[in-house]
Amino acid sequence: xxxxxxxxxxxxxxxxxxxxVAGIYHATITYLELGExxxxxxxxxxxxxxxxxxxxxxxxxxxxxxxxxxxxLSALCVRADxxxxxxYAIAVRENYGQQPEDLEMHAAPExxxxxxxxxxxxxxxxxxxxxxxxxxARRAARAARTLPDLPSKPxxxxxxxxxxxxxxxxNCS
Numbered sequence: 015x016x017x018x019x020x021x022x023x024x025x026x027x028x029x030x031x032x033x034x035v036a037g038i039y040h041a042t043i044t045y046l047e048l049g050e051x052x053x054x055x056x057x058x059x060x061x062x063x064x065x066x067x068x069x070x071x072x073x074x075x076x077x078x079x080x081x082x083x084x085x086x087l088s089a090l091c092v093r094a095d096x097x098x099x100x101x102y103a104i105a106v107r108e109n110y111g112q113q114p115e116d117l118e119m120h121a122a123p124e125x126x127x128x129x130x131x132x133x134x135x136x137x138x139x140x141x142x143x144x145x146x147x148x149x150x151a152r153r154a155a156r157a158a159r160t161l162p163d164l165p166s167k168p169x170x171x172x173x174x175x176x177x178x179x180x181x182x183x184x185n186c187s
Contacts, residue, residue, distance in 0.1 A: 088101065
């Protein structure tokens with residue numbers, strides 16, 4: 015079987031798998047899980063490294079979804095660490111004509127659109143776009159580490175009392 019034929023079969027198999035994931039609010043699937051399921055469903059296995067073919071599969075799924083007025087299902091596929099892959103940026107550029115500055119923040123509402131479109135049971139109010147739990151945790155930790163110190167009022171280097179607006183210590187002058 016040619017690579018093109020295999021790619022076509024894998025792409026056809028990936029669509030329903032991703033649609034099933036989209037039916038579960040805030041669900042995602044890893045590249046590895048998708049790759050295994052695509053090969054199982056299509057009956058076509060490869061020894062080729064996943065990173066050398068899964069992007070083409072997701073690109074095909076994204077083109078098909080966009081052509082049919084659907085959200086980009088590729089937003090549901092993430093790395094093991096919860097981050098969106100670089101191929102998602104290619105899919106967004108190819109289908110929406112834009113280059114997202116923050117892939118994670120672009121993928122979150124796209125995933126919500128997937129959940130809404132494919133009938134996931136959504137909470138009251140329709141749900142919210144969300145980063146994956148791993149990405150949200152890393153961003154929260156980073157934000158906590160980089161919170162700016164509250165501005166402190168200048169103090170006198172001799173007595174450490176707060177300096178008045180004039181900048182001259184009333185205690186030491």
